[in-house]
Amino acid sequence: MAGKTSASPRPRSGGEGSPATPRARTAVGKSSTGSAKSAAGKPAAAKAATTKAGSKPRTTTARTPARATAAKGASGRTAQSAGARSSNRAAATRPGRAVAPAPSRPSVPSRIGRGLGRGIGAVWRLLAKGVGSMVRTVGRSAVAARDLDAAHRRDGLALGLVALAVICAIGSWFHAAGPVGHVIDLSVATLFGAPGVILPALLLAGAVVLMRTQGDREHRTRRILGGLFLTLSVTGTFEVVHSASLHGAADSAQARRSAGGAAGWLLGRPLDAGVTAAPAVVLLVLLGIFGLLLLTGTAMRDVPAAIRDALGRIQGERREPDDDQAYDSYDDPYGTGDEFVDGDLADDYRVGGSVALDENVDLAATTRLRRPSKRRQAADAEHTAAILPAFEPVTAPLPAAGPVLPTDDAQPTEVLPARLRPRVIKPAVEETPAPASVAEPTQLTLDTAIDGTYQLPPTSILKLGAPPKLQTAANNEVIERISRVLAEFKIDAAVTGFTRGPTVTRYEVEVGPGVKVEAITRLTRNIAYAVASEHVRLLAPIPGKSAVGIEVPNIDREMVRLGDVLAAPESRKDQHPLVIGLGKDVEGGFVTANLAKTPHLLVAGATGSGKSSFVNSMLVSLLQRASPAEVRMVLIDPKMVELTPYEGIPHLITPIITNPKKAAAALAWLVEEMEQRYTDMLAHGVRHVDDFNKKVRSGQITAPPGSERVYRPYPYILGIIDELADLMMTAPRDVEDAIVRITQKARAAGIHLVLATQRPSVDVVTGLIKTNVPSRLAFATSSLTDSRVILDQPGAEKLSGMGDGLYLPMGVRNAIRIQGAYVSDEEIAEVVAFAKTQAEPEYAENVTVPKPDPSKNVDPDIGGDLDELIEAINLVVTSQLGSTSMLQRKLRVGFAKAGRLMDLMETRGIVGPSEGSKAREVLVKTDELDSILMTLTGGTEGVPDEI
């Protein structure tokens, strides 16, 4: 684990200079008892023995277990037995001293002997002290060296490798490095045989990798194993081939140096002897392939995609977002159901930790949306500038509203910085297809016309943070303080390690045998007091470990930048467009979330907790990774300020919604879109929108003959509500209904919701909403109750704010503590500006227009006739003619129905009573029509378009 550090605290906590450890105190108690017992048989001497043993021996016994603790490390049993042993020793000597007769005056030689003994003892103590202090100094320097910047440590190592490579090369290739070079040459040849000649090149390559990458402890073992297997394979093959060509094994040391060396001999020889040369070579080649896979972290199934990818990169080709192959290798995770069945799968969400989401989803093979290399981007930008003079700088004053973006008919008046220029400048919006027929189901207006030419923003926009620290002086200080508390309360427990995250460090405390874990949890307040932080959180135990976790905020906290999270190899490997960067966990692993799998997320936290920062990170992640053809969004921002920077991004289905009533209408629209998608999927026998899209792309699904519809892949839709409370205050029933309907079924239709609130009370996050929104992200809450509302467990009230969060993905029992990723306003502005240069938003119609709900507030006497009644009122009022036969004719209804509609109008004061064969009097004017219809439909008519 990246941040996992095996602490040296135990020696420190129990060492000299620190207060006596609990174990030491336990040992002191035993010592006294032991003395008393030993003396029991000799009452006369007992008192003297106890008194004499009072001072000096106590110090000794107090120290002895402490040293035992330092030497043995973790086990309480070890410490105790050491304590017991020393007590026994003390007990054994004290009675002896106590009952000894008063010594007669010693003889001269014995006095000399004793003096000599004292002198030697003094010298010995002095020596021991000197050596001890030297060891401590070296130890302190080692710890200080660990505080060195990781990048510097890696650079130092890399330069060391370069030096070794140079000496090796001069020694092996030119035989000219003097005696040292000769020894190195001989050693390399002895170890690796003939293949050893490439060692200098490998060392250089290693140095370059060290200098260009960040440390990755997680994969170190895999890589070392891979390298080992590869070495054994190559040298073994040399050994086998060499001995086959000589018709016998290379037996002399000289001959072995020309073959596979000691390494080759180790595996090649037994294989050759056991299965003969040819099969041995096959086995060794297979081992080599395995080694290569391990070294590169590639699974066999990913090899074709990796080769395609590499070839594509060599040829400089870029797959277009709408490429038919996009997602071809993406197995639908939804149809088969999720894997998240156990709380212990929390690790699946840590990408820095090696597991990147669901192993079943072969997203790595998906090669879509890869960005061209920086060199290529630069070349393209130059090319673009050359062929499009309109993109050259102009001296016109900048418009106040920011850059005017290049479109077909608008000339740019401002030039974006070179690094932000799009690679290809094409018409922002492609020609839209013919509108769908009104009579048949439409795909609403979410056609995916924005496609091929869309370029994702360059990753260079997002800044990278400083490399993480593994241990600092602050950590050592906290260990001291925790140890002190444990000692003061006489708890037989010790800090045995810790893992430092960006915001908090989790200190691991192991308790001695027979000590209740509650003994530590009861001390939460005392520990909080000792470390001077009110945000101490205890995990008893740490999931999967026999240790209690004490999470203490770092006073030297580190910022996690979104750029780092998205640049993590595992995040890049997962090409799903709905993957967002969340942050880092306590162990320093990067955490991402796939919104398609959450599948709906509730985010809550008090003001200032980092909720808005999360929403920004989420949106920027999406803009960085997804084109509008893949992901469209409905942004609802009743607070009117939070999401404003994103106004005008091409991913929007409708302008950012700030009016709660319109927000309710937009949610209803999402429900309709969902139903529409279900209808399409049902008609073609597919269970998930991914399958539908795949079939549309491959041409397996086309619109029925004669239809005016054109099937296009459905983009994912993300509905983001930044302040659910405001919506729930305005239209609780509508909003809750819509959210529940969407969250219950929209997952398979590719529609997902993210609901954020700073007021996680039960009237905002209702039971129904909670049941249907399975994934939760809690930032610091103001109360335990709020924490329970969001997470169904305490913990969020102990968070320290500023992005410190608890993530509880669907199906996971234990929340993962994360430090949310941060993205600055400048980065947001640049990413948004770039996205806007690529395309203009294509807004769908009527998203925010409230639809009349026939079942809502309709008088019982109208029943199912509401639509016809509305039409009838329209006819009668606009023509000012209360004629039943006119209704019969125009509405194509029978006499009875027309008469009933007329009676309904009479009871509502729209027309007067029947006057025989004459037309009825119309009692309302045309300009009152809207308000009448509004009353009739229960208030859903007549909402103004703009707020």
Ligand SMILES: Nc1ncnc2c1ncn2[C@@H]1O[C@H](COP(=O)(O)OP(=O)(O)OP(=O)(O)O)[C@@H](O)[C@H]1O
């Ligand atoms: N992930 C983070 N990393 C570093 N600092 C952060 C992070 N998230 C938030 N902060 C800091 O905390 C401050 C408040 O964060 P933010 O505005 O996101 O809180 P909020 O919960 O949305 O509050 P409000 O609801 O009042 O807007 C920010 O100005 C920023 O300085």
